[in-house]
Amino acid sequence: MTKELAQLVAGHPLLAGLPGDAVATVAGCARNMAFSPGALLLAEGDPADTLYLVRRGRVAIEVHSPGRGQIVIETVGPGAVVGWSWLVPPYRWHFDARAIDPVGAIAVDGACLRQKAEADPALGYALMKRVAAILLERLQMTRVRVLDLYGDDGAR
C-alpha cells in the first residue's frame, strides 16, 4: 500500500474524518483503478466483490432490457460510491455499472473489507453508519422519483 493510495482513500467523502488507522485498514484492501468510457465496473450476475469509490468521471448504473437495450437507472459522479452487493449474501451484482467518462476509482476488495470489519467491530460499525447514510439517501431519492413528480399530477 502506498502513502498516496492511503491519502486518496482518506480524501473520499465516504471515509472522510475516519481515524488514520481505520483509513489505513481500508486502504490495505484497496487499489487504484481507471476505466475508459464504456467500460464496465461491474456486471449484473457476476460475483459482487468490490466497493468502488469514484474519484473522477461519471458512472451509469444500468440494466439490460430485451428489446430496449441498456436502460440507465441513475448516474453518479465524483465522490459517489458504486457497488453495494458485496455487503450481503449472495454477493452478486444486480445491475451493471458503466463508465460514461474516463473514470478514476478506488476499488476496495469486498471480502477483505468484510473480514476486517468482522475482526474490528468498531471499524465495521463506523463503516456501516456511513454506508447506511448513503443507502438511505439513495432510497429516498428513488422513492421521490417513483412519485413521477413531473407527470400530469405534478403539472404546474
Next chain:
Amino acid sequence: MPADQGVAVPTGLRRGKDRGTRALTPVPYRVVSRRRETDDVTTLSLAPVAGVAMAFRPGQFNMLTAFGVGEAAISISSAPSSSGPLEHTVRDVGTVTHSLCAARVGDLVGVRGPFGTDWGLAEVDDQVDTLHTLGGTTHAHLRGDVVVVAGGIGLAPLRGAVYELLARRSHDGGGVVVCVGARDPSQIVFRDDLEEWTRAGAEVSVTVDVSAPGWTGHVGLVTSVLGDAHFDPSRTTALVCGPEIMMRFTARALTDRGMDPGRIRVSLERNMQCGVAWCGHCQLGPFLLCRDGPVLPYAGIVAHLLTEPER
C-alpha cells in the same frame, strides 16, 4: 384568520399591486409566433394589438384568456429587458391550456396582468459582502451566488430571471448555477436557452428521472445534481420552482448544505382566478397567492405549508 388580515408581506418581495377593476379586463394581444417546447408544452409570443407591451418583473404571471373558452394563470417566461414580444410557456393540461397551446400565429389572446410577486432580483443583487479595508488594502466586494432550481415547466417563470441575472453579473461577479430536472429527455424545455446560459458563464446541470436511448446526461433526482453544484452556501440565494414535493426536497437539500432558509425563494401556485386578491380561490394558509405570491420566501410559514396537508 381572514386572508388579508394580520399577514406580514414577505420580506423583500413586493406584493402585487391592487389595481382595481381595470385589472379585470383582458387586453387583446396577438400571437406573433409559437414554439413547440415538448409534445405538450408550447411557448406563445404575444404582442399587444394596440400600444406597448406591459412592464413586468421576472416571476410574475398573467391571466391569459382563450376567448370563448376561459382563463388560466400562466407565468411570463421572457425577460423584462428583452425587446421582443411577451412570452408565455403553456403546458396543455386542461381545456383552457389546450386552447392556448393550439393558438395559431395571428390569433388573439386576452392578457390581464402582470400579477403577483417577483423573484426579487434587485434584492438578490444587493446581497453583497461588505466592502472593507484591511491593512490599507481595499478588498473588492463579492456578489453572492444564485442557484436556480427548476423542475419540469417550473423553468418557465425562472427563464427571465436567469437572463436578467446573467446580464447583470457579466461584469461584477457572482456565480449563477442552474439545475434543471425533467421527467425524461423529451420533457426538457428551453434547450436552446440552457446552451446559451452555459456559454454566458452559468453552471448548468440537467437531469432526468427516466433515461431514454441516446441520452448521455445525468439520470437522477434534481437534488443529486444540486449536491455537485459549485456555490458558497453562506452567500447564496436560491430561486426554486417546480412541483411542490420537488421544491420541498430541494429546500431541504439546500439547507443541508448550509443555506439560510430565508434566502430560499419558492414559487407557489393554486387556483388563480381574479388575480387581484378578491375571490379567494388561490388562498393557501394566510396567503392569497395571486397577490402575496407566487414567489415567497421558503422560511417559516411557507416551509410549514409545504409540509402540512391543506384543510
